[in-house]
Amino acid sequence: MVFLSGLGVFRNTLNQTQCALKGLPSIRLRGRGPKSLESNEEEGLSPSRFLSLAHWNIDVIVLHVGRGDIVMRDLNLFDVIKSSECGRIHYNVTDGIFVWTLHISKEQTKLQFLSAELVLRPFQTGRSRDHIRPLDTDTVIMSQSTAHAMNESSGNPVPDDAKIPDPQEYVPKRGHHLDFKNLGSSTASVQAGERQGRPNTSDTITTPIALTSSYWFKDTQQVIDFNEGRHQSFEYGRYGNPTVSAAEAKLAILDGGESCLLSASGMSSCTTMLLSLLQPGDRLITTTDCYRRTRQFIQGFLPKMNISCTVIQPNDTEGLKDALKEGDAKIFFSETPTNPYLRCVDLSVVVQLCHEKNVIVAIDTTFATPIVLRPIDFGADIVLSSATKYLGGHNDVIAGSLVGKKELIDKIRSFHGVLGGIFDPHAAYLLLRGLKTLNIRVRQCNETAMHIAQLLENHPKIERVIYPGLPSHPDHQVAKKYFKNGFGGVVSFVVKGGLKGAAAVIDGVKIPYIAPSLGGVESLIEQPTVMSYWNVTPEDRAKIGIEDGLIRFSCGIEDTDDVTNDLLQSIDKLVL
Template identity: 50%
Template sequence: MPAAPRDLSTACVRAGQPRQDAYDAVTTPISCTSTYAFGSSAELRDHFEGRTNREEYGRYGNPTVRAAEEKLAALDGGGDACLFASGMAAVTTTLFALLKKGDHVVLTSDCYRRTRSFVQNFLARYGVEASLVPAGDLAALEAEVRPETRVIVTESPTNPYLRVADIEGIAAIKKKFPKVKVLVDSTFATPINQRPLEQGADLVIHSATKYLGGHNDLLAGVVTGDAGLVSVVRDLRGVLGGVLDPHAAYLLIRGIKTLALRVERQNRTALAVAQFLEAHPAVERVFYPGLPSHPDHELASKTMSGFGGVISFVLRTSLEGTARALDACQLATVAPSLGGVETLIEQPALMSFYELTPQERAAIGIRESLVRLAVGIEDEKDIVADLERVLATVSQATKKEVFDAALS
């Protein structure tokens, strides 16, 4: 497993934070303003003709937001970064910026459902075609690339089965098609665990709501990468208006300062929890890249410095039995999202895919008894103890179901 760059912990704290405030504040101040004054018409002309570098209007930029963008660009190793009001705003604006009528997108199938819906359904209204390919199948991906393909979209790790993308392999395919850009959603990995730009991706997206913010108290999204590409996205952000407000940017900067520490702790805890779950008789299967049983374990070991804080697993029980198990949790909180300091747990069939029928869920690989666990920074033993108590009730219920079936 490759080590994370040693300077990332320092960049989390120091990047994008020069001493530029009039009051010499150690922390980046919140610049709470919607517009910016010009001293004269000559100063205005200098701004529009590129002779000065300053803000003009809140939809186009803000000093607090800019400080956060510079920090994130440094962390991902990109030339620039552009922040948004949510992760989905980052995804949709970036794809709108890169695509036009007649273009084609290739998307890996194991991905966030809103991204898939946007690509398959919404973009289709504007004449953009999409192809879904199985995660991890480079041959299938390359077979779907055509002359009109402009973007390959993948997550790494994916949601919810934590497939790890062979980004270098995808980048090698891209070289055969010069007009194609590779977009990687690296929300689950963070810049601490995986470096998509260094592996050949053109752009990286994060839902900064998750690990980057880290405290379940803000919504934000970011795209990082080549400065020229990011500038195209930034220009469209000014039109569509999905900007991040300075208060959220301030919270994001504060959260990022402890990112390396939190991710290191969550990596360690999640591996221990995954090992515990895999050995438990109430668990049918565990999906975690740190386990040798995961299909991408070897790839993850070569390309990631840590396996992340999210674990998916299937219980040996029904939809209702899984729901009862989650309701019995005393430490893990039943809630969507991930990446915060609190351990969160959810049943995708009842949370993210509730509106689908069992048949529709099965068609996209969502089992009724699938559970997604996002570990926080609580003590590892306390998280395991909570799960151990809950899984004991699942085992007892399963035995009763077998006994009742034998009597009937």
């Protein structure tokens, strides 16, 4: 049996490979692996030797591909399988590893290396070869294979301990073949998605930025193969990009979903999701406390499309049951924790009730991140996040992500291509860079937020502190049930003295920036009444619970004591 793995470099030229096996000069195989190649011929492995056997087995294993995609440079492996006309073919896919075993009888003597990915394609004598596109005779084929096939006459040395990996013992070493289900979130933040779909000529550790608007095809047949799913590539920048795909792969793994779609902003992800999955006459169920622009879209734009909305409290189980009694509900959508009062949804209850009525559960975890909460683990269908915040983490990129079941994400992706809110490849690079430190950053932010919340809870100049990690929070038990690694990096609190009191505290701090947003390495502080609701009447602010003395503090990764002491000195100076 000849076993070839897809891990390193294969070098040969067309005139050496595109020939019948009989009479082919000896081919040496060398590579790294746990099992030595056994051969009675000192000069190496001679293919003609194997033709004397009743069958010749070829295993092509571990082709480095995207999630569920078998990616060839010139030919898709599925085409190889479907068009093979001789022998018996056995194949299976396990955890992204494709194993192909082909049994060829000795009369069928021809094999060809058709692809730059070290794919061996069998064909019968006399079979039409019109579909085969020859390689240039001076081509040096570079594949992702640790097995090197070289003409004996090349003179290249072959190590005495040349080894060929055994398919039963092989353990993938490439990052995207790791089983992230059994690895930690920090490992996934660093390793997931980065090496997937990488051009074979690129050995960079950092995922390259693919700055292109379009992708070219070698000929008309390749365009047809692309349209019919045999050639895995990209067509136009609005429909996909390698750098963006790498970021999507990483986020899908982090959130525990099958697929991810990145958009130009969190609002783009939100609106695209709702417009894709809701039809005229449908109804959305959502919760009271949420990002103001989300509320604006739901209450101001969806009704124009004859889409209604029912609003309930985040943990109002009876209210949810009543809302689900009407048969037109299609989506339940809520943040958890919410903005700015950090309410938390009891996911198991929501999922059970909604799925009984075939209602999609979509959860926005912008304030939590997958380090703290993975709703898909509890049955949610879609996870939305403003990747501008913690996921990017450096206040230098605007992005939105949707993670969930492939069927749902594909439906949204199709509509996304029409709306055009695409994610820029340079921004995708920044997001990939930020995600590598997500675990470290989130834990530091959470630690600081908890420390601030505990110190302020009994401060005489603070009316109340709003933080899920405190027993005083209405959803503390829910947060304890679902959260891990802390309770989030945002703490809200109401300062005595109303509008002027909160403004005085904000103006007195030295470390945090006075700015909207959250989740970056820098601490940010804001007064929602002034920053986001200044043009809203006091009566309308009261209806949605925005108090004049409310402050939202987004903790960065500065030293906890420094940030805490700075905030306390400003509060202590407050004159009531």
